[in-house]
Amino acid sequence: MHEASLVTALFDQVDRSIAPHPGAIVHRVFVRVGELAGVEPELLRLAYDTLREGRTCAGAAIELVSEPAEWQCRACALPIPRGEVLRCPRCEGEARLVRGGEVFLDRLELEVPDV
Amino acid sequence: MCEDCGCGDPKLVSVEVHSSLLAANDHEAAHLRAHFLGDGVTAINLMGSPGSGKTALLEATARAWAGKFKLAAVSGDLATAHDAERLERAGIPSAAITTGTACHLDATMVDRAIHGTAVGEAVHAADFFFIENVGNLVCPAIYDLGQAANVVVLSVTEGEDKPLKYPVMFKAADLVVLTKVDLLPHLRGVSIAAIEDALARVMPKPVMIQVASTEDQGLDAWLAWLSARRDVVRAAPRLGAHEHVHVRGHAHPHPHPHR
Ligand SMILES: Nc1nc2c(ncn2[C@@H]2O[C@H](COP(=O)(O)OP(=O)(O)O)[C@@H](O)[C@H]2O)c(=O)[nH]1
Ligand SMILES: [Mg+2]
Ligand SMILES: [Zn+2]
Numbered sequence: 001m002h003e004a005s006l007v008t009a010l011f012d013q014v015d016r017s018i019a020p021h022p023g024a025i026v027h028r029v030f031v032r033v034g035e036l037a038g039v040e041p042e043l044l045r046l047a048y049d050t051l052r053e054g055r056t057c058a059g060a061a062i063e064l065v066s067e068p069a070e071w072q073c074r075a076c077a078l079p080i081p082r083g084e085v086l087r088c089p090r091c092e093g094e095a096r097l098v099r100g101g102e103v104f105l106d107r108l109e110l111e112v113p114d115v
Numbered sequence: 116m117c118e119d120c121g122c123g124d125p126k127l128v129s130v131e132v133h134s135s136l137l138a139a140n141d142h143e144a145a146h147l148r149a150h151f152l153g154d155g156v157t158a159i160n161l162m163g164s165p166g167s168g169k170t171a172l173l174e175a176t177a178r179a180w181a182g183k184f185k186l187a188a189v190s191g192d193l194a195t196a197h198d199a200e201r202l203e204r205a206g207i208p209s210a211a212i213t214t215g216t217a218c219h220l221d222a223t224m225v226d227r228a229i230h231g232t233a234v235g236e237a238v239h240a241a242d243f244f245f246i247e248n249v250g251n252l253v254c255p256a257i258y259d260l261g262q263a264a265n266v267v268v269l270s271v272t273e274g275e276d277k278p279l280k281y282p283v284m285f286k287a288a289d290l291v292v293l294t295k296v297d298l299l300p301h302l303r304g305v306s307i308a309a310i311e312d313a314l315a316r317v318m319p320k321p322v323m324i325q326v327a328s329t330e331d332q333g334l335d336a337w338l339a340w341l342s343a344r345r346d347v348v349r350a351a352p353r354l355g356a357h358e359h360v361h362v363r364g365h366a367h368p369h370p371h372p373h374r
Contacts, residue, residue, distance in 0.1 A: 002219050002254040006136045017132050027127060031136075038257040038283035074319075085315045095319045097286070103137070108130045 003039060003047040006103065010048070011055045013105050018056065021112050026060040028109040034100035035069040044103075069100035140258055143222035147261025151244065153353055157345045158244045160260050162284060163268035164277075165250030168294035168328055170198045172268060172337070173245055175328040177205040179338055184345075187237040189228045190247040191220040191255075198247060207245070208237035219254035220246065222261060242345060252277065256284040263348050264289040271295050271302060275309035282317040290322050290340060297327035 010031065018024045029048075033041050041064045048062045071080040075093030080086060086095035135141065151158045161169050170190070177186060188209040190198035196211035203209050212220060212228050225246060229235035238244045246262060248255040267288040269277060272295060278285040285291065291314060299305060307325075314321040324340060326333035 002217070002257070005217065005221065009136050009139055012139065013132065013134055013136070017130055021128070021130070036283050036286060038253065083316060085312075086317070086319045086321075087315070097319075101286075102135050105132045105134055105136060107132060110128050110130055112126050112128055114126070 003043040004051065006039065006044065007047040007051050010105055011052070011057055014108060015056055017105075017108055018110060021110055023113040024110040026057055026108060027111055028061050028063055029057060029105070030063045030065065030107040030109075032065045032067050032102075032104045032106045034067045034102050036097060036101045037103040039103045041066060065106070067100045070098050071095045072098050137257060137259070140222050143226060144259035144261045147222055147226055148263075149261075151261055151263065152348065152351050154239055155349050155353070156238060156241050156244050157264075157341070157348045158246065158260070158262045159341070159344070160246045160248060160255075160262035160265045161268060162248045162252075162255045162265065162288075163250065164252050164270075164273060167250070167268045167270045167273065169247050169250070169268045170201050171328040172292060172294060172326065173202055173207065173247065174205040175326070175331055175334055176245075176338070176341075177202070177207050178331065179334050181206060184242040185237075185240055186243050186245065187234060187241040188245040188247060189225065189234065191224070191249040193218070193249065202247075208234055210234035214249055217254075218249055218251045219258055220248050220260060221258045225260050243341065252281040252284050256281075256287045264344050266290045266292060268292050268294055269310070271298055271305055275306055275313055278310070278313040278317045285314060285317040286319070288318060289320075290324065291318070292337060293323055293325045294328055296325045297330045297332060 014026060014029060018026065033039050033044065045062060045064060052058050069082055071082065071086060072078060072095065073080060073088035073091060073093040074096040076088060076091045078088055078090050080088065080095045163169050173188060180186065186207045188202050188207045189212050190202060190209060191212045191214055192198055193214055199209040199211035210228050210232065212224050214220065214224065229238045246260055265287050267284060269291055271293060293310065311323060314323060324333065324336045326337055
């Protein structure tokens with residue numbers, strides 16, 4: 001299970017992202033998980049809930065957004081349906097994964113103190 | 116406005132981040148890659164199920180290339196150093212990386228294993244540096260280790276549908292080595308065509324080489340593929356001293372050569 005190490009990386013990124021907002025409290029963390037990112041959303045959630053104690057994210061809910069995989073021809077951009085042979089039926093071009101191959105920290109919702 | 120906890124606090128701000136959770140690993144991997152390219156070392160990340168024949172393939176490679184190319188290796192294992200010991204016996208300077216609970220290698224683990232260590236010296240001088248990853252078809256796939264190429268080792272007994280079941284791993288592969296083909300006569304029903312079809316649905320550029328490592332069969336194509344990779348690495352422009360970024364505030368207080 002590599003989700004634990006990804007969650008640790010997530011916490012570090014949250015800390016860096018809130019550094020410009022002193023005193024901020026993290027309310028929600030939005031993470032986008034690609035279908036071919038090699039990450040099990042439920043394992044990521046479990047790791048998050050297990051490891052967040054004592055971190056900046058301790059009181060923050062995690063929102064997971066799944067992103068389906070999308071392949072298309074590198075040469076002519078024709079979409080290639082998942083499960084098909086990854087070669088363009090129109091021009092024989094090689095397929096390229098244009099979406100769904102990564103896991104991202106998208107966005108944070110912060111509560112910032114009164115100035 | 117906070118909708119979650121009903122606190123009614125108006126000062127809820129949204130901060131866009133858009134960064135990959137693998138960014139820190141990728142950064143460290145870029146550092147490793149710069150070192151490998153600078154040294155003209157072809158680094159190969161060897162992945163596959165436990166028992167697929169990763170270590171046996173490297174042992175066969177060492178037999179075939181004894182005295183021809185300089186090899187070095189690290190071997191990731193949850194608990195033991197058995198594979199590194201096997202590789203040492205085969206004549207490849209090697210070190211074990213015991214990962215404990217982690218089911219994969221990451222760039223930091225590889226960096227620690229070769230930075231200022233005996234095997235690190237061997238890597239520095241090597242033609243090929245093999246990183247035998249932890250046996251697992253899931254977790255290792257997403258960690259860049261600074262390699263020039265990813266090789267997935269798949270044995271004929273694992274089932275033709277494995278590429279379809281583990282698309283993330285096979286999508287990342289530059290080459291699939293199908294091992295234990297000497298067993299095919301005993302495995303009625305295993306279809307090479309079915310494996311090739313499955314690969315074509317998950318690998319944009321499917322390339323498969325068939326070997327029987329323990330019988331020293333089929334190695335020529337594998338060795339030729341490796342040599343071609345080495346040519347590409349050695350044709351890449353070498354970076355000068357410190358033209359690359361160092362991670363973890365790593366400003367080289369300790370000596371190690373940068374060519
Ligand atoms: N018949 C046959 N057995 C093999 C071959 N390659 C590996 N093996 C055997 O498969 C077992 C696992 O191999 P090993 O290299 O340790 O797999 P690893 O866990 O992927 O490193 C060992 O008993 C090997 O001798 C092969 O090409 N043919
Ligand atoms: Mg092994
Ligand atoms: Zn096309």
